Amino acid sequence: MRSIFYLLDVAPYGSEKAFGLLNAAVVSIGMKVIVGLYADGVYLALAGQESRALGVPNLSDIIYAYPEIEVLAHEPSLVERGLFNRELIERIELVDEELFLEEILTSESIVLL
Amino acid sequence: MRSIFYLLDVAPYGSEKAFGLLNAAVVSIGMKVIVGLYADGVYLALAGQESRALGVPNLSDIIYAYPEIEVLAHEPSLVERGLFNRELIERIELVDEELFLEEILTSESIVLL
Amino acid sequence: MNGGELLDDSENTTRDVFLLTKPPKSDRAKICLRLAALSKNAILYLAGDGVYNLLGDAIEALPSARIFACKEDLEARGVQPGRIAETHCDFYDILVEEMMLDGNRIYTF
Amino acid sequence: MNGGELLDDSENTTRDVFLLTKPPKSDRAKICLRLAALSKNAILYLAGDGVYNLLGDAIEALPSARIFACKEDLEARGVQPGRIAETHCDFYDILVEEMMLDGNRIYTF
Amino acid sequence: MKTLTIILTDGPYISEYAEIACRIARAALKKHQVNIFLYLDAVHIPKEGQAPAFFANVGDLFRGLARDGARIEACPRCANARGYHEAEGVCEDYLPGIKITSLYNLAQMLQEADRVVALSR
Amino acid sequence: MKTLTIILTDGPYISEYAEIACRIARAALKKHQVNIFLYLDAVHIPKEGQAPAFFANVGDLFRGLARDGARIEACPRCANARGYHEAEGVCEDYLPGIKITSLYNLAQMLQEADRVVALSR
Numbered sequence: 001m002r003s004i005f006y007l008l009d010v011a012p013y014g015s016e017k018a019f020g021l022l023n024a025a026v027v028s029i030g031m032k033v034i035v036g037l038y039a040d041g042v043y044l045a046l047a048g049q050e051s052r053a054l055g056v057p058n059l060s061d062i063i064y065a066y067p068e069i070e071v072l073a074h075e076p077s078l079v080e081r082g083l084f085n086r087e088l089i090e091r092i093e094l095v096d097e098e099l100f101l102e103e104i105l106t107s108e109s110i111v112l113l
Numbered sequence: 114m115r116s117i118f119y120l121l122d123v124a125p126y127g128s129e130k131a132f133g134l135l136n137a138a139v140v141s142i143g144m145k146v147i148v149g150l151y152a153d154g155v156y157l158a159l160a161g162q163e164s165r166a167l168g169v170p171n172l173s174d175i176i177y178a179y180p181e182i183e184v185l186a187h188e189p190s191l192v193e194r195g196l197f198n199r200e201l202i203e204r205i206e207l208v209d210e211e212l213f214l215e216e217i218l219t220s221e222s223i224v225l226l
Numbered sequence: 227m228n229g230g231e232l233l234d235d236s237e238n239t240t241r242d243v244f245l246l247t248k249p250p251k252s253d254r255a256k257i258c259l260r261l262a263a264l265s266k267n268a269i270l271y272l273a274g275d276g277v278y279n280l281l282g283d284a285i286e287a288l289p290s291a292r293i294f295a296c297k298e299d300l301e302a303r304g305v306q307p308g309r310i311a312e313t314h315c316d317f318y319d320i321l322v323e324e325m326m327l328d329g330n331r332i333y334t335f
Numbered sequence: 336m337n338g339g340e341l342l343d344d345s346e347n348t349t350r351d352v353f354l355l356t357k358p359p360k361s362d363r364a365k366i367c368l369r370l371a372a373l374s375k376n377a378i379l380y381l382a383g384d385g386v387y388n389l390l391g392d393a394i395e396a397l398p399s400a401r402i403f404a405c406k407e408d409l410e411a412r413g414v415q416p417g418r419i420a421e422t423h424c425d426f427y428d429i430l431v432e433e434m435m436l437d438g439n440r441i442y443t444f
Numbered sequence: 445m446k447t448l449t450i451i452l453t454d455g456p457y458i459s460e461y462a463e464i465a466c467r468i469a470r471a472a473l474k475k476h477q478v479n480i481f482l483y484l485d486a487v488h489i490p491k492e493g494q495a496p497a498f499f500a501n502v503g504d505l506f507r508g509l510a511r512d513g514a515r516i517e518a519c520p521r522c523a524n525a526r527g528y529h530e531a532e533g534v535c536e537d538y539l540p541g542i543k544i545t546s547l548y549n550l551a552q553m554l555q556e557a558d559r560v561v562a563l564s565r
Numbered sequence: 566m567k568t569l570t571i572i573l574t575d576g577p578y579i580s581e582y583a584e585i586a587c588r589i590a591r592a593a594l595k596k597h598q599v600n601i602f603l604y605l606d607a608v609h610i611p612k613e614g615q616a617p618a619f620f621a622n623v624g625d626l627f628r629g630l631a632r633d634g635a636r637i638e639a640c641p642r643c644a645n646a647r648g649y650h651e652a653e654g655v656c657e658d659y660l661p662g663i664k665i666t667s668l669y670n671l672a673q674m675l676q677e678a679d680r681v682v683a684l685s686r
Contacts, residue, residue, distance in 0.1 A: 001675050001676060001678050001681060004675060004681070007366075009362050009363065009366075011249050011275040011278060011303075012303070013274070013275065013299070013302050013303055013460070014247070014249075014274045014275035014459065014460055015458060015459045015460070015565065016457050016458050016459070016605055017458075017574070017605070019498070020574070020604060020605050020643070023642070023668060024604070024668070024671060024672075027668050027669050027671060027672040028671075028672045028675060030672065030676065031672075031675065031676060038362065038366060039251070039362035039366075040249050040251060040252075040275075040278075040362075043249065043275075043278055043303065046303060046304035046305065047304055048304035048306075049301075049302060049303060049304040050301045050302065050304070051301070051302035052301075053297070053298040053301055053302070054298040054299065054301070054302040055499070055500055056302065056498065056499060057498050058302075060304070080251070080282075081249075081250065081251065081278070081281060081282055082281045082282030082283065083281060083282075086281065097369075101366075101369060101370055101373055104370060104442075105351075105370065105373065105374070108440075109675070109678070109680070109681035110442055110443070110681075110683075111572060111675075111681060111683040112363065112443070112444065112683055112685060113572070113574045113604065113605065113683065113685055114554050114555060114557050114558075114560060117554060117560070120257075122253050122254060122257075124358050124384040124387060124412075125412065126383070126384065126408070126411050126412055126581070127356070127358075127383045127384035127580065127581055128579060128580045128581070128686065129484055129578050129579050129580070130453070130484070130579075132619070133453070133483060133484050133522070136521070136547060137483070137547070137550060137551075140547050140548050140550060140551040141550075141551050141554060143551060143555065144551075144554065144555060151253065151257060152253035152257075152360070153253075153358050153360060153361075153384075153387075156358065156384075156387055156412065159412060159413035159414065160413055161413035161415075162410075162411060162412060162413040163410045163411065163413070164410070164411035165410075166406070166407040166410055166411070167407040167408065167410070167411040168620070168621055169411065169619065169620060170619050171411075173413070193360065193391075194358075194359065194360065194387070194390060194391050195390045195391030195392065196390060196391075199390065210260075214257075214260060214261055214264055217261060217333075218242075218261065218264065218265070221331075222554070222557070222559075222560035223333055223334070223560075223562075224451060224554075224560060224562040225254065225334070225335065225562055225564060226451070226453045226483065226484065226562065226564050245561070247461075247464065247563070273464060274460050274461075274464060318467040318468055318470070318471040319471045321468070321471070322448075322468060322471035322472045323471075325559055325561075326446050326448065326472065326475070326476060326558070326559060331559075332559050332560070332561060334561045334562055334563060354682070356582075356585065356684070382585060383581050383582075383585060427588040427589055427591070427592040428592045430589070430592070431569075431589060431592035431593045432592075434680055434682075435567050435569065435593070435596070435597060435679070435680060440680075441680050441681070441682060443682045443683055443684060455576060455606055455609070455647070456646070456647065457605075457643075457646050457647065458605055458606045484578075484579055485576055485579045485606070488576070488609060488647065491647065491648040492648055493648035493649075493650060494646060494647060494648045495645045495646065495648070495650070496645070496646035497642055497645070497646065498642075499646065503648070521618055521619075522578070524616045524617070524618070525577070525578050525615060525616065525617035525618065525620065526576070526577065526578065526609065526612065526615060527612040527613055527614035527615045527616070527624070528614075529614060529616070
């Protein structure tokens with residue numbers, strides 16, 4: 001494989017999946033890596049995450065630390081959850097349904113955890 | 114507690130939850146026990162389950178074996194999934210949204226697995 | 227506000243305590259909020275991914291319900307609570323105090 | 336029908352193989368079926384709770400797609416396959432044969 | 445003093461429910477009896493030797509609850525399936541204070557409970 | 566011969582994904598190289614001593630895959646958190662043939678794969 005699309009469809013922090021997916025994306029940087037936020041995964045795009053008091057890793061820090069990873073958020077999922085006009089992590093690119101699906105189809109593999 | 118409402122909201126067979134929930138309901142028979150099928154849990158209502166080839170317990174057999182357990186299916190969930198006109202397990206009672214919620218509120222406790 | 231003050235405005239009625247830990251699009255959040263809307267005296271506690279219900283309009287339909295949210299869970303997720311929620315550091319102490327009170331009930335989703 | 340015969344009508348085009356194991360209301364089933372609808376040459380393999388997609392109308396929108404289902408999973412769940420699915424005892428052999436063919440791709444949801 | 449019974453079905457780390465349960469149990473133990481039944485994947489919670497690098501040690505949290513009086517029991521069907529076995533009342537793989545008992549004990553824990561909280565994904 | 570890499574994240578019994586993965590791997594091993602990476606809760610799959618009363622023994626299934634040539638490795642962060650540790654190349658809790666290695670091996674398994682299948686709830 002030369003390219004991987006990691007699809008995150010569950011909310012961050014409530015489960016280990018977002019953390020696990022970002023870690024897998026980080027070690028995959030030798031390939032072209034896209035992280036696609038879809039369904040409840042788009043909550044990861046919210047700005048201002050501060051997880052110190054909860055005692056868990058800050059997931060937005062991981063996104064900032066690895067600019068090699070392209071992070072896309074599925075716009076219809078954001079809109080449905082009332083996030084479209086919220087402050088979001090700048091580094092995350094909002095893409096419409098068509099482009100989001102296109103990016104999946106043009107990656108060589110898709111991984112959901 | 115004198116009464117428990119076990120709410121099943123995931124499809125049977127794909128996960129252990131339906132099996133686990135029915136087993137918990139069986140040992141709870143000393144109390145008033147209702148199993149409520151909701152969302153993907155309503156797939157448990159389908160007649161004609163035959164799990165021998167898959168090599169797992171037949172969940173509809175458990176329902177038939179314990180008539181003390183009242184099993185309700187949430188009609189709107191059945192309709193949304195195209196099950197309303199399918200053949201269903203006779204012993205399962207179809208109830209509308211209002212009655213389903215009412216049965217939860219009148220049970221002393223609710224358990225989701 | 228602590229658990230004791232919380233009781234002062236309870237008018238001696240019993241309460242249905244809803245603990246919601248799921249985001250708004252989940253089937254569990256939906257049935258939880260429908261039950262809370264039916265209850266005559268619901269209080270909603272949001273923890274974990276349940277705090278995402280403060281974004282969007284899922285809980286706006288909840289009439290006169292009092293809503294509490296776990297501060298650490300809000301902060302971790304970057305959720306601004308808005309005006310309807312009260313956030314607490316001692317969220318679990320208040321939740322447990324309230325759910326264990328005579329006559330009250332707890333519904334967990 | 337076996338894997339070899341399966342190839343005879345492939346017109347030498349490559350295929351997008353979709354393995355779906357989620358019921359139709361799940362977010363994963365929805366994106367899987369949208370991708371399959373976009374693909375010019377999709378084949379849908381239904382296993383596990385994915386066979387519930389044969390009930391309801393979720394897969395009706397899939398144009399000209401060929402649909403396979405795992406026989407044991409259908410039987411366990413009491414799902415009548417209807418006319419669109421081909422059910423197989425050697426489902427996994429056929430799936431693996433097809434997904435490993437030169438030029439084909441596998442999408443798992 | 446009332447009795448609170450908590451039912452868990454997720455293992456540690458994969459979700460935050462073991463930790464949420466722990467916070468509820470901690471608060472309840474100040475005044476009440478706390479029973480915890482570990483069901484399905486939750487039978488992994490008392491495994492010895494947990495060493496998480498980024499999260500609180502869930503095994504330690506539950507050992508602490510047991511030490512402070514919580515009654516914590518695991519389902520034998522779920523535990524045996526997953527490789528946890530009890531011999532002469534002791535499961536070598538398990539942290540002290542947590543036992544593999546019987547699903548009928550879940551029913552008993554429910555029957556004697558004033559409040560029931562089930563937490564799962 | 567091509568290479569198929571399978572990623573799992575669920576533990577045994579709680580979902581059917583370990584078994585589905587096993588069926589896919591069995592079919593693929595007839596002609597291809599199979600790599601399996603156990604991530605998150607899937608690190609419970611190789612635990613010794615599994616004795617399910619109502620389901621196929623998932624540990625045995627995976628031991629069989631390893632015996633027949635599948636390369637099966639577990640994530641060390643996930644394994645250590647959950648109480649599985651490797652000393653001198655051996656994890657005592659694990660069935661033979663399955664090792665705790667490195668998350669970088671997941672990347673390697675992905676890079677050398679012709680096809681990738683990830684299965685999870």
